[in-house]
Structure formats: structure tokens, C-alpha cells
Amino acid sequence: MTGAPDAIVIGGGHNGLVAAALLARRGMRPLVLEARNHAGGMLGDAEFPISPMPFALRPEICRALAIDVATRPMETIVASPLNSLSGTLRVSGSRLDGGSPQQAEAFRQLVERLARQAEALSGMLLRAPPRLDGAGPRDLLALAGTGWKLRRLGKVDLRDLLRIALSNVHDLVEDELGLGLPGALLAMEATLGGAMGPRSPGTVLTLLYRMASNGGRRMMPVGGPGALTQALAAAVTRAGGEIRLNAPVERILVEGDRAAGVALSNGEIVRASLVLSSAAPRTTLLDLLGPGHLDAEWVRRCRNMACTGMVARLDFDLLAPPRLAGGEVLEADQRLVVAADAGTVETAFNAAKHGKLPDDPVMEACYDAGSRRLRVSVQFIPHSPRGGWTEANRQMLETSVRRQLGFVLAGFEDSVTASRMMAPADIETAYGIPGGHWHHGELRIDQMLMLRPFDGAAGYRMPVEGLYLCGAGSHPGGDISGAPGFNAANAALAARRH
Amino acid sequence: MVKPTQGAPRRRIAPQVIPQVITGLEPGPFHARIAALNHQHAWTNWMGFASPAVLDSVEFEYFAIRNQTTLFDISPMCKYAIEGPDAERVVNRLVTRDIGRLSPGRVTYAIWCDEDGQVIDDGTIFRLADDCFRLCCQEPQLAWLSDIAWGFDVTIRDVSREIAALSLQGPTSAALLRSLGVKAIEALKPFGIASIRIGECEVDVSRTGFTGDLGYELWMRPPDAARVWDRLMAAGDNWGLRAIGYQAVEMARIEAGFLLPKIDFLSARSALRTNRPSTPFELGLDAMVDLAKPHFNGRRALLRLAGERPARKLFAVEIERDKPAANALVYHRRKREVGMITSALWSPTCKRNIAYAWLDAPFGQTGTDDLWVEIYLQREIRWERRMARCRIVDKPFFVHQRRRQTPPANM
Numbered sequence: 001m002t003g004a005p006d007a008i009v010i011g012g013g014h015n016g017l018v019a020a021a022l023l024a025r026r027g028m029r030p031l032v033l034e035a036r037n038h039a040g041g042m043l044g045d046a047e048f049p050i051s052p053m054p055f056a057l058r059p060e061i062c063r064a065l066a067i068d069v070a071t072r073p074m075e076t077i078v079a080s081p082l083n084s085l086s087g088t089l090r091v092s093g094s095r096l097d098g099g100s101p102q103q104a105e106a107f108r109q110l111v112e113r114l115a116r117q118a119e120a121l122s123g124m125l126l127r128a129p130p131r132l133d134g135a136g137p138r139d140l141l142a143l144a145g146t147g148w149k150l151r152r153l154g155k156v157d158l159r160d161l162l163r164i165a166l167s168n169v170h171d172l173v174e175d176e177l178g179l180g181l182p183g184a185l186l187a188m189e190a191t192l193g194g195a196m197g198p199r200s201p202g203t204v205l206t207l208l209y210r211m212a213s214n215g216g217r218r219m220m221p222v223g224g225p226g227a228l229t230q231a232l233a234a235a236v237t238r239a240g241g242e243i244r245l246n247a248p249v250e251r252i253l254v255e256g257d258r259a260a261g262v263a264l265s266n267g268e269i270v271r272a273s274l275v276l277s278s279a280a281p282r283t284t285l286l287d288l289l290g291p292g293h294l295d296a297e298w299v300r301r302c303r304n305m306a307c308t309g310m311v312a313r314l315d316f317d318l319l320a321p322p323r324l325a326g327g328e329v330l331e332a333d334q335r336l337v338v339a340a341d342a343g344t345v346e347t348a349f350n351a352a353k354h355g356k357l358p359d360d361p362v363m364e365a366c367y368d369a370g371s372r373r374l375r376v377s378v379q380f381i382p383h384s385p386r387g388g389w390t391e392a393n394r395q396m397l398e399t400s401v402r403r404q405l406g407f408v409l410a411g412f413e414d415s416v417t418a419s420r421m422m423a424p425a426d427i428e429t430a431y432g433i434p435g436g437h438w439h440h441g442e443l444r445i446d447q448m449l450m451l452r453p454f455d456g457a458a459g460y461r462m463p464v465e466g467l468y469l470c471g472a473g474s475h476p477g478g479d480i481s482g483a484p485g486f487n488a489a490n491a492a493l494a495a496r497r498h
Numbered sequence: 499m500v501k502p503t504q505g506a507p508r509r510r511i512a513p514q515v516i517p518q519v520i521t522g523l524e525p526g527p528f529h530a531r532i533a534a535l536n537h538q539h540a541w542t543n544w545m546g547f548a549s550p551a552v553l554d555s556v557e558f559e560y561f562a563i564r565n566q567t568t569l570f571d572i573s574p575m576c577k578y579a580i581e582g583p584d585a586e587r588v589v590n591r592l593v594t595r596d597i598g599r600l601s602p603g604r605v606t607y608a609i610w611c612d613e614d615g616q617v618i619d620d621g622t623i624f625r626l627a628d629d630c631f632r633l634c635c636q637e638p639q640l641a642w643l644s645d646i647a648w649g650f651d652v653t654i655r656d657v658s659r660e661i662a663a664l665s666l667q668g669p670t671s672a673a674l675l676r677s678l679g680v681k682a683i684e685a686l687k688p689f690g691i692a693s694i695r696i697g698e699c700e701v702d703v704s705r706t707g708f709t710g711d712l713g714y715e716l717w718m719r720p721p722d723a724a725r726v727w728d729r730l731m732a733a734g735d736n737w738g739l740r741a742i743g744y745q746a747v748e749m750a751r752i753e754a755g756f757l758l759p760k761i762d763f764l765s766a767r768s769a770l771r772t773n774r775p776s777t778p779f780e781l782g783l784d785a786m787v788d789l790a791k792p793h794f795n796g797r798r799a800l801l802r803l804a805g806e807r808p809a810r811k812l813f814a815v816e817i818e819r820d821k822p823a824a825n826a827l828v829y830h831r832r833k834r835e836v837g838m839i840t841s842a843l844w845s846p847t848c849k850r851n852i853a854y855a856w857l858d859a860p861f862g863q864t865g866t867d868d869l870w871v872e873i874y875l876q877r878e879i880r881w882e883r884r885m886a887r888c889r890i891v892d893k894p895f896f897v898h899q900r901r902r903q904t905p906p907a908n909m
Contacts, residue, residue, distance in 0.1 A: 291649035295613035295795050
């Protein structure tokens, strides 16, 4: 990069990189400031990626950034820790193997219907959320477009969508699939990364959110999460942007109610009139900017954002690739979901809700053959368990996870040589995310669309001129879609044109 | 006699008797003294305290404010201590005017707004030291202050019950304090604060009040309240000192041009309908808003509102003839309804029929002619309707040069 930057992007996670790459491709000179020693944020740490199984970027974003990340779909293996031999299903998209033909048919019908409904809603993802006040003709046109797509679902699908949209995923799968593993999978899909149980109202909406990307199919970039990070970082530098690692931002500078740059924690000042922050909304607004630049009501709404995460990450070093109880090896393009049914997912949530570690944790896992590590995301681990994250609590968590995995993987216990753990509180500390929440804020109906990250703060543009939120805390939210970064950069570019 | 039925043994459940919570009014620190003088037995509810509406005659009490000196218990006011290294930043974040210009030992009138630039309340701010402020206002603000102060190094305490206060107002008020040997008042300018002694009691005196005339407010510890009262009353005979009730204060308040929340405007925190709160510009308090200072609550909204014409505005009006026009509607050309009156009074001192009126734009702002007030009069059980011409005038209706004179006049 030559010359001083004219835009600063705080945080080099995938959303920060997407935002920087788009700004650079539109002729700006963005500087990405990343606190850690690697780009890619929660999926960028090659040693210990926090979210090891990303969904692929939206294809529209890949086109706009001219990047080509080869991905392949992952097959999901759902295994019940209660009944390991008969309790295993293989799921690929809407196709379900290993169960009865009736089960497979019901699953196919439900997943295909949800995918159609999610697709109709997905138009909202790559646009700024509709405004509650003073919607312009463009907003109304965009809303009308989504309305038209919804109408084209047809009477049956639309009526069904309206019926289930605000209901809970537990009831949905119980009605449509009955008890058992297929329901366990959808209950996990709907709740993974958040702090709501399958019986919490609105979890069908989070399921639809997941289904809106790739029809709900999990994708893995060829070469792992690192390949995605590298492609995005390369897109930034290729277009004239710069990425600086080990450069934690301490404060956003404001002059005359306009963003003027940032101060790094080593005291260095970097000036730019445009600052995009992919840090969590609370971190950006209350720590980096400071409440003194914001109205008290705004600060209160920001403080009260629901953003307590419930995912713990554990890595197990293994002597040999893990084998399922039936004897097959868990391949690199397979992920393992461990849960018996939607009810056991809810039971795990109930414990976490009251600050207890679940007796029978539910989780998803994948195996990285290169490092010989099984990477496990354990869902419904409380952020602040009773007594805090003592050695005893950590031990209890690891023991219960190993026990559950021992039920579904043959000889697992004997194969483990080492393990590491990041509880939600550790993720909070390491990545500066309040609550350690994957999505920087719970994805639920009162924190979605024009209410994301919170009422009044939607639309990426912050009250201080030239400051934008571009992280997962903003619409449309978490998972590796890149959409918040993409939308925020577009909003910033549109404001500069005026 | 009814015998207990056979079968399961009956358990006696002793009901836990909780004495009923008393929901009446609380006696304030001066209550015993005021009650002895309250020949009308007329009390009103002021923040849960029994406050006298009128002690014997509102006319006597009003004229005592204007011609002698008066004592009114203002202890029920809400009072908050804001202290700590960030106290100035917090107060500046709260109010719309620049508090950096307020020196220690001085008081100022201020308003504060919500994020939409709508007024929450008004009050007086005492700067007791560099990092120590006291806020006095009509409505409870602790929750709002906690929101404002979040993230700042400051302590906020509700000191409403820790401070008893008296308003000593009237042309002879300085003479009365002088006769008690209070030297500090000679140099005390309007909106100044001084520490004095009345008898054995330590009292803070501020040259503030709501009458538009010479007057003081006295701040003391509640255990000293009765003694201070007695000292003032004992010395007061020569100066025509009279304890007064709320009704007389209200008359002087309107004359002096002060607005009252819940009467003249509604706090943005208590309004339910979105068009009920008002901006400082609608209230005519533009001078209270310093848009040049760094961010304060509601600044961005006020910046936008400053460039727009207010949809309605509060004006001081004078109405022909003598009948007060409280709650009357205002018409243009006797036909079109364009506003309403809030506070109204036949001002005995100004000899004018005065009021505050809300007028929808553009009335009052550009078109000021041909405005009429519809007054309903009851004359010996029969209602009559009168259309009276009204015109817009400047505030305040009454202010005396005595108010500013330092040292104060010895009337």
C-alpha cells in the first residue's frame, strides 16, 4: 500500500476482511488492524480455530471480491450416545441414510420445504435491514421484492412459514419427524452457537437463517478454514489494502463528532475519516468509542444486548483417526453430531441456563487429519458456571465430553494423547467478544433485521459520523457468511458518494 | 357450634399479619411548625410529603411574597449529589448548557433531554466544588442519572431526605437575614452560594428562587430544621415574615416566567403519546442549549431540530379583561382552533391577565394577529362563554431590579 490509509477496519476476522477487500476494490486504501497474530478472527487460528466448520461465503460476495474459494459439502453423521450401534444416521442435504424409509421421506420433505422458505427470505441477507423510520423508496422496493418472493412460495408453503416462523424447533421436529436422531440434528442446527434451547420460541427462525446459506448444507473450503482466511486476506492486499497483525486498537478517535482514526495500544495514532469495526458492538461502542459519545438510552440498549455465548471448544490430539462405533473412519469432509434427540439438546440447555454444566453435553465435531486433532464444539456450556471456571469445572466438562464421544467413537478414550479447552469465558478474553458469543449477539427475533444489533443501531452507520459496525453483531448476523462486512462496506461507500 | 369433620387432622395455619402499608402523606422536616400555622388544613401531595396549599389566605400570602418576606418549605424537591473525578463530565453529558462555565460556589438553571431532544426535566445545578455537584429538580431522576453516568467515575446519591430546605423570598428577605447577623449576603450575587450560621445551625444559602424578586433558599440538615425555622420566625416580625403555601408560590412562579413540568410541559419520560413531549426550542429555551459543546444527551437530535421550525411553541400571552384563562382553547379569527392555555393568572402586581399558551405553527411564530381565547366563566351558578383577545408578549411578566442588586437592598 502506498500513502496513508483512508479507511481503518478494526479486526481482521472474515467480516473485517470482506469489508476491507470491498473498500479496496472500490478504490479506497483500507488498513486492517488485527489484535492477534493471525488474520481470520475466530476461524483464523490454525492451532485452535474457534469455529472450525464455516459455512461458505455467499457466492455474491465471492463474485464482488473476485475470489474463488473451492468448497465441498460436508456429510453429517448424527450419532446417539445412548444407543451407539443402531443410532447412527448419515445426512447430506435433504438426503438421510441409515434410518427407515419413512424417516428419510419425512426428513426430505421437511428440509426441502424449509430450504424453499429460507431461500425466499434470503434476499434480506445481502441488503441493509429495512428501516423502521423514514423508509425510502429503495427500502420499500427491496421489501416488496422479498414480499414477492414469499408470495411465490405458494399458499401452502407461505401459510406454513407464517405458522412456524416464530415457533420453536422442538415442536416442529416432533410434529414432522417424531422422536429421534433426525430431530436431534435439526435441533442442533437451529441452536448451535447461540444461547437458546430447541424449545425456545424463535428457534425455527434461526434454523431458517442457517438454511438460507447453501440450502442448509455445511460447506468446507478445500484446504480448511485457513484457505478461506488466506483467500480473503489476499483479496485485501491484491486490491491495495493493508493488513497489520499484532496491532490492537485501544480507542476510536473522535473530532467534532466525526471519526478521525484510532489509537493503538502501543500509543500509535492512525488517522482516517472512515472507521469500520468488526469487533462486537459492545466492544466497539462502549470500550473503543466510549459512552461519552453516545446518548444514555443508546448505551443502555447496547449494554442490555443479549450476547452470552454457550459454546465451549475442545481439541483432542488422537493417536489414530477416530472410528465410528460401526468401524468406519470419520473423514475430513464429515462432521459428527452427537445428540440423541431434540429433548436431550433441550436438557443440556436447561442445565446451562441455570449455570450448570450439562451431564450429557451435545456437540458437533470434525477431524483434522493434518494435525490429528478432533475439533469439538460443545453446545450449551454456561458462560459463567456456578463457582466460575475452576479446575474442577473444567475437568468435569472434559470428562463428560470424553464420555459422550466414547459412546459414539470406538476406542476414543485410549486414543487421546492431549487435549485443550476454551470455555465461553476464554473465547471472550482471547477474542474480545463480550459473552464469548459466536455471533457477537444472540440471533433471535428481537435482535434481528432492523433490531440488530439493537434498536436504533441497525444499518451499520453509527451516530458518530464515519463510524460503521461491520461484524457479526450487525445484520444479518453470525456464521461465516461475510454478509455483515459486505453490507457495511456498501453502506459506507454509499454515504461517501452523497 | 361447628365440629371439625373427622378424617385428616386439620392443620391450624396461623395467618401472618402484616400491618398495612401507610399510603398517606409523610410529614416533612418542618411539618409540626407548618401544621400549627395551617388554619385552612389544606395539604397537597408533593413527592409524598404533606405540603401546605394555603395556610390562611392566598391573597395575604401572595402579597407577602411581593411586599414582605415569606417562608415556604421546599424540602420535598428531589436532590441528588453527583461527586467524583468525572462529575463535571457527567453533568455536562446530562444538561444542554455548558456546565464547564459554572464556577464552584455558583448555581445555574438547566434542562436535560432524551435522545430525541425532548425535555425530560428542568432544575437547578449547584456546583459545590470542582468535582461536587447537587441537582435539584421536581421529579425523581435517579434511574436516569444512573443511565447517564454509566461508564464514568462518579458517585450519584439521592440526598432528598438528607437535606431540608426553605425558600425565603421577598423584598425584605435580605433585611431579615441581616438582622440575624448573616454577613455573607452582602457579597452574595444572584445564583451564588454561601455557608452561613443561623443560630447554632450550619446552613447553606443560595440566592435563588422562583419569584423574580429578591430571595434566598436555605439548605440545612433535617435535625436543624425546626430550630432554623424558629429563629427566622422569631426575627421575622419586623419584616412581615409569613409562612405560605403552594398556591401563592404558584402565582409568583407564573409572573416570574418559570415553567412547571406536568403543567406547562410533560416530561419525555412520563409521556405516553409520541407528540406530547416538547423540545427546548418549543419551550422557548433556546438559550439553554449550547450546541457548540461536545456530545451531550440528545445533542444530535437537537442539532437537527435547531434547523427545523417547531411544530408548536409555548408563548407568554396577555389576555384582555380580567378573567384567568386556565385550560382555555386558543382560536385564530375566533374560528380555527390553534392552541391551548396551560398556566394562567390575573397578576395582581402587573395588573395584567397573563398566561402561557401552546400554539401550533405558524401561529405565534409568524402569524401573531387575531388570536382569541375562549374563557368559560361561572357567574352565580350560570356558565358563560367569553371570547377574549390575546396577544403574545415577552417573558417574564414580572422581574424586579432588586433581584440582581448586590449588596441587596435593605427594605
